[in-house]
Every structure is written in C-alpha cells, then in structure tokens.
Amino acid sequence: MQLKSQVEWALHCCAILGMLPPDRHLSAKALAEFHGVPKEYLSKALQSLSQAGVVHTTAGVAGGYRLARPAGELSFLDVVEAVEGRRSTFQCANIRANNPCRPADQCDDKPCAVARVMWDADAAWRASLAGVNLAGLAATLNDDLSRELLAASEKWVLDRAR
C-alpha cells in the first residue's frame, strides 16, 4: 500500500507556499521548476489541494497558488487527505456475512471485529498526520537547512511571486 508521489509533491509545495507574503501567489510552473517535477502531474496535485480548500487559486495567465489558511492551521493530514481522499485505508466487505453457519436473518449490532482493529490503525495514522502542521514543518526546515539555502530559496520564491 503506497501513497501517490503527488502526496510528497503537495507537501513540499505547501512548505514553499508558506514562504509567500499575504496575498502573493506562486505559479504551478514555478512550483514544478523548484521541485524538479513535471508540471502536468503537479497541476493535478495542486488542483486537489485547491478543491480541498488547502490552497487558494487565482486563475488566468498570471494565476497561481497560496495557502488558503495560516500554516499553523493546515496539518499534514489536510494535505494528505486532499490528494488521497478521506476514505479509510481499510474497506470492510463484511465477508463475515458469508459464513455458511450464520442464520439468514442475523443482524449484527457492531461492525466486524477485524474491521474495528483496521479502522483503529487507520485512525492512528491520521492522528499522527493531524499532529503536525505546516508551521511545525517550517520550524523543522529552519533547523535542518543552512541559513544560506533558506535565504536563497526564499529569494527564488519571492522573485517569482505574483
């Protein structure tokens, strides 16, 4: 079970969009160039982020993207679910109902015991993702990266912001 590459791209794009001053936008072209990924596929990820309300989009030739909310209010989960959807990683097909010993009229008052464990694990994954927001990511990047690389990256972004 693998997440789409677009999850990684979307998270990196959101980290970069967090560098923009209020009301400035960055184009899909600039985001694709910065991350060295194909613009056409990246645009799909950006569209998902836009539809989920994670980024704000301005249309047109001079259009672009910015975070729709402050970085401290956007979690990793918001970004992951924008790309992958909110559906649980485990789909219960209720195969317990196929048990040949089961009375035809049996009603279950609880979901399947197997599904409950699998849904709990899915919830643990989502809770972990919900526990880190884009402001926290920015703080980590601030610690990880050299001052020179951070300044150069910010300048690169601001030079292309609209």
Next chain:
Amino acid sequence: MQLKSQVEWALHCCAILGMLPPDRHLSAKALAEFHGVPKEYLSKALQSLSQAGVVHTTAGVAGGYRLARPAGELSFLDVVEAVEGRRSTFQCANIRANNPCRPADQCDDKPCAVARVMWDADAAWRASLAGVNLAGLAATLNDDLSRELLAASEKWVLDRAR
C-alpha cells in the same frame, strides 16, 4: 490509498485457523467456501501468509493451512505485512535535492523533514496493528458472536479439518 481485499480475507482466514486443534489443517477450498470468496485469489493471500511464516502449509491433495505460531504470537501487523509487504506507505523521492538554489555538493545529515513526519505516521499505523494479536481477535469474536454461531462455525471447521 487502499489495502488489498486480500488483507481482509487473510485476517478472517487466520481467525478461522485459530480454531483448529494442533497439527490439524484446513484447505484453501474450505477457507474460500467459509468466507464466500474466490479460491484462486484467496490462494494468493494464503501463499503470502505462508511465505511470511504466518501460516504453515502442507502440500498435496490433502494439504492445507494452520497457524505457524500460537495466536497470541501473531499480530494483525504480521498478517497485513505478509500481504502488503513491509515497505513504508510513504516513499521519499528526495525531491528537496532538485531545489535550484541548492549547492551541487550539499550533503544532508538527516532525511527530508517531510519524509520524517510521513514515516512517523506509518510507524503509528504499524504500532497500532502490532498491538492486537489473533488471540485478542478471538476474544473479541467470542464477545461479539452468539454462542450458537461460534459453536456451529467451530463444528463446520472441525468437520473439514485434516
């Protein structure tokens, strides 16, 4: 991101195999019939369980499957990883290295900050799955199901055990 149906099937099969007395086996045909799933696809899941050491297999016409270890020593994670593999749900393509501002000779002393968060979430999912074993599942099923259905299911399985 969705788990394969075979994960659900494998977990239900392991629950049933836990009903067998020591050294008795159940065929893929019986397991497929009990769960109302296609034997050909179920056999793939059973093969994965066998390769991962979760079940023990006896070959031949009278062959079948039993748990390779006591139910209390086999976790949901063992079963899920047997079918889905142990590879993280998040693959880091290290796209940070494509940053045009980055010196060509830069070495990173840590994995990417985005990947670390994603790997932590994957670990939380696996830890949750590792926290429930097949003996725990049997206890939950014991609480969930009627005494009649449990007894009838156990009889069905024992009648077909080899």
